Amino acid sequence: MPTFVALAISGVALGAVLALVVSGFVVLHKASGVVNFAHGDLVMLGAYLAYWAINDLHMPILLGYGFALVLMFVVGVLLERFAYAPLRRRPQLVVVIATLAAALIIRSLVSLWFGSDPHPLPTPVGDRTWTVLGAHIAIQRVLIIVVVAVTIFALVALFQRTSFGRQVRTIAADREAAELHGVRVRAVSLISWGLSSMLACLAGILIGPLVSLDLTFGFNLMLTAFAAAVIGGFGNLTGALLCAVGIGLLQQLVGGYWFRDYAAILPFVAMFALVAVRPEGFVASRSRL
Amino acid sequence: MSSMFTRSSHGASRRHRGAQWVAIAALCGLVVGCGDSDDDASSSPSASASSAPTTASSSSSATSASTSQSSTAPAASTNTSSEPPAKIGFLWEIKGESPNSISDYDNGAAIAIDAINAAGGVLGKPVETFREPMSISDPQRARASFLKAVDQKPSAFVGPVFNIQPYARDIDQAGIPMIQGSVEAPLALGQDAGSKWMFAIEPYGSAAAKYAVEFAQKELGAKTLGAIATDEASGRSNTDQSVKEAAALDVQIGSPEFVATSATDLTAAVLAMKNTDAVLAWTFPNVLALTVKQLQQNGITSPVIGASTTQIAVAAKLIPEDALDHLYGMVPCGLSVTASRAQSKAFTEEYVKRFGSTPSPKAALTHDAVWLVAEAMNQAGTTTDMEKIRTTLETLKWSEGACQPVYQADGTHRLSHQVAAVKFAVDGTAQEVGTYTIPALAAGESLS
Numbered sequence: 173m174p175t176f177v178a179l180a181i182s183g184v185a186l187g188a189v190l191a192l193v194v195s196g197f198v199v200l201h202k203a204s205g206v207v208n209f210a211h212g213d214l215v216m217l218g219a220y221l222a223y224w225a226i227n228d229l230h231m232p233i234l235l236g237y238g239f240a241l242v243l244m245f246v247v248g249v250l251l252e253r254f255a256y257a258p259l260r261r262r263p264q265l266v267v268v269i270a271t272l273a274a275a276l277i278i279r280s281l282v283s284l285w286f287g288s289d290p291h292p293l294p295t296p297v298g299d300r301t302w303t304v305l306g307a308h309i310a311i312q313r314v315l316i317i318v319v320v321a322v323t324i325f326a327l328v329a330l331f332q333r334t335s336f337g338r339q340v341r342t343i344a345a346d347r348e349a350a351e352l353h354g355v356r357v358r359a360v361s362l363i364s365w366g367l368s369s370m371l372a373c374l375a376g377i378l379i380g381p382l383v384s385l386d387l388t389f390g391f392n393l394m395l396t397a398f399a400a401a402v403i404g405g406f407g408n409l410t411g412a413l414l415c416a417v418g419i420g421l422l423q424q425l426v427g428g429y430w431f432r433d434y435a436a437i438l439p440f441v442a443m444f445a446l447v448a449v450r451p452e453g454f455v456a457s458r459s460r461l
Numbered sequence: 462m463s464s465m466f467t468r469s470s471h472g473a474s475r476r477h478r479g480a481q482w483v484a485i486a487a488l489c490g491l492v493v494g495c496g497d498s499d500d501d502a503s504s505s506p507s508a509s510a511s512s513a514p515t516t517a518s519s520s521s522s523a524t525s526a527s528t529s530q531s532s533t534a535p536a537a538s539t540n541t542s543s544e545p546p547a548k549i550g551f552l553w554e555i556k557g558e559s560p561n562s563i564s565d566y567d568n569g570a571a572i573a574i575d576a577i578n579a580a581g582g583v584l585g586k587p588v589e590t591f592r593e594p595m596s597i598s599d600p601q602r603a604r605a606s607f608l609k610a611v612d613q614k615p616s617a618f619v620g621p622v623f624n625i626q627p628y629a630r631d632i633d634q635a636g637i638p639m640i641q642g643s644v645e646a647p648l649a650l651g652q653d654a655g656s657k658w659m660f661a662i663e664p665y666g667s668a669a670a671k672y673a674v675e676f677a678q679k680e681l682g683a684k685t686l687g688a689i690a691t692d693e694a695s696g697r698s699n700t701d702q703s704v705k706e707a708a709a710l711d712v713q714i715g716s717p718e719f720v721a722t723s724a725t726d727l728t729a730a731v732l733a734m735k736n737t738d739a740v741l742a743w744t745f746p747n748v749l750a751l752t753v754k755q756l757q758q759n760g761i762t763s764p765v766i767g768a769s770t771t772q773i774a775v776a777a778k779l780i781p782e783d784a785l786d787h788l789y790g791m792v793p794c795g796l797s798v799t800a801s802r803a804q805s806k807a808f809t810e811e812y813v814k815r816f817g818s819t820p821s822p823k824a825a826l827t828h829d830a831v832w833l834v835a836e837a838m839n840q841a842g843t844t845t846d847m848e849k850i851r852t853t854l855e856t857l858k859w860s861e862g863a864c865q866p867v868y869q870a871d872g873t874h875r876l877s878h879q880v881a882a883v884k885f886a887v888d889g890t891a892q893e894v895g896t897y898t899i900p901a902l903a904a905g906e907s908l909s
Contacts, residue, residue: 175732
């Protein structure tokens with residue numbers, strides 16, 4: 173029983189982080205139609221900025237996190253201006269390649285700034301644990317679940333109840349029609365890029381204390397989150413979130429009990445298998461998100 | 462019109478000839494100006510016989526600070542010979558030149574060069590050095606850098622440090638003695654990529670895995686071991702070596718847990734270590750830190766034994782302080798200011814004074830490699846006869862190093878023959894708690 177509880181909670185925590193990463197993907201895809209392959213490196217950059225704020229600028233931990241989130245909003249806006257806006261009318265493939273280039277640039281800049289050695293990101297809860305039904309659970313994992321749940325609720329409220337959310341959904345449905353109806357597409361695009369970057373930063377800040385910061389941890393999370401987005405139906409936030417949690421549980425439970433050596437590839441095996449059955453994604457596309 | 466043409470053609474002809482002479486003069490000027498340059502690849506000045514010796518990057522290395530090392534190291538020959546000054550080529554990047562580069566090698570070499578020159582240099586003349594950044598991720602670029610370094614006609618090379626196989630043939634053809642810092646097994650003499658010109662300063666890569674089992678059994682009293690390894694070449698080969706050694710020593714070892722290099726949760730692998738007496742961790746530093754933390758969080762107090770990545774993880778403060786007591790590393794040497802060997806102590810003190818951090822075994826090994834080539838040239842009495850320097854390196858026995866107690870090439874041209882088990886202090890210094898002697902191997906043999 174303790175093993176099952178430990179693995180289940182680990183799975184939900186991992187799924188929560190993936191949900192955060194995937195929500196950043198989906199927000200951007202809805203607002204601008206872009207699949208941002210720099211998203212994983214934004215996860216990494218956000219965590220490193222938090223490390224810099226806390227370690228080098230000596231900010232308190234929570235203030236450092238907030239500082240990193242604000243900086244990442246600015247980074248997102250800059251990315252929109254330099255990697256997306258000039259290529260807005262070009263084919264999608266060109267934009268995708270531009271985001272890949274941005275990813276490489278971000279990674280190189282971070283490596284020149286911080287070097288290749290891993291770095292520890294502090295957390296307010298430290299390495300403490302709770303015991304739940306005999307299983308030792310890192311409090312950081314519980315924190316991840318709580319913070320992500322709150323964030324996702326806020327995001328859903330943003331999409332459903334605000335003017336900005338309506339505009340994003342309008343653009344996602346028909347961009348040209350939205351422009352004709354006076355939706356300020358460029359402003360929405362700018363804010364969406366900033367918001368997407370902040371979500372990436374939050375994911376990096378939450379998972380960073382568990383794993384140590386290195387140059388590739390964000391990219392690997394992004395790949396797994398991408399699988400969740402594909403399974404859930406790209407552009408469908410509800411589906412992607414549910415599948416992200418599902419993938420976390422798959423990796424930890426199935427990977428923990430039966431396919432331990434192959435846990436890392438289970439999300440991608442699931443992606444191929446499930447997409448073959450239902451290419452449009454597993455959640456109804458009539459979702460309002 | 463014809464006169465115009467005539468005048469024009471004469472004028473054009475004169476202008477054309479004039480331009481030709483200008484071009485020839487410019488070309489001559491270019492040839493003279495470029496000439497036979499000694500400039501090195503980095504931005505720092507190259508050493509010359511008359512100027513103070515420098516190495517590429519260390520900001521404090523320009524001063525020829527003598528260290529206590531010089532009092533215990535072999536005195537360089539003070540007889541000024543007719544040989545030109547020794548020139549050693551350093552083949553590595555320094556921090557900032559690429560994502561994975563570190564300055565440990567350069568820092569260790571800087572300390573050695575300053576001490577050698579303070580003791581009189583090689584054959585009575587200061588040692589000259591240059592550095593060529595060698596990419597560890599782009600073999601083509603590394604090969605080009607190596608060929609450029611060969612053009613500088615050094616007496617010997619120290620480095621490269623990683624991923625050398627792609628240009629091993631060029632090293633063999635260059636015919637310049639080299640002490641490299643890699644643990645790649647195929648580079649040993651008698652193996653596929655080996656060369657009589659190449660010597661290795663690091664102990665065998667699999668030695669850590671082999672002796673970790675013996676350490677666990679004899680020093681920690683372990684009867685059952687667990688193994689967690691990252692799913693890549695060195696993780697798998699270390700695990701295989703450990704499994705073989707466990708069978709030979711009749712120690713039980715459970716089914717190894719292979720984890721992704723980017724793993725963010727090792728719950729399943731860690732819970733599998735519950736009933737073990739010790740855990741072998743052949744992982745990258747971030748995964749090692751995660752392993753140690755999750756073992757601690759799950760109340761598993763089995764000691765963890767890793768390889769040289771333990772040193773990196775401790776130095777980067779990735780390991781919680783209260784977990785250090787259960788962590789051991791199998792490394793080429795333990796370096797601290799309280800080390801029992803005077804040379805290790807002196808090197809550590811000098812390194813901390815100059816660079817503000819504890820040295821890694823890589824820095825110490827590079828330091829010793831520089832001393833070894835200098836000593837080989839002194840004993841051979843030449844800085845230009847490559848064959849003599851090479852054969853001297855083959856027979857040289859040197860016991861004044863900062864890292865290993867004795868350096869002597871075996872049949873595979875490996876110079877180091879000891880692995881140390883170390884425990885770590887909070888400041889990253891490592892105290893030796895056990896040492897293991899690696900047997901000398903014949904050419905073509907490998908460590909079983």
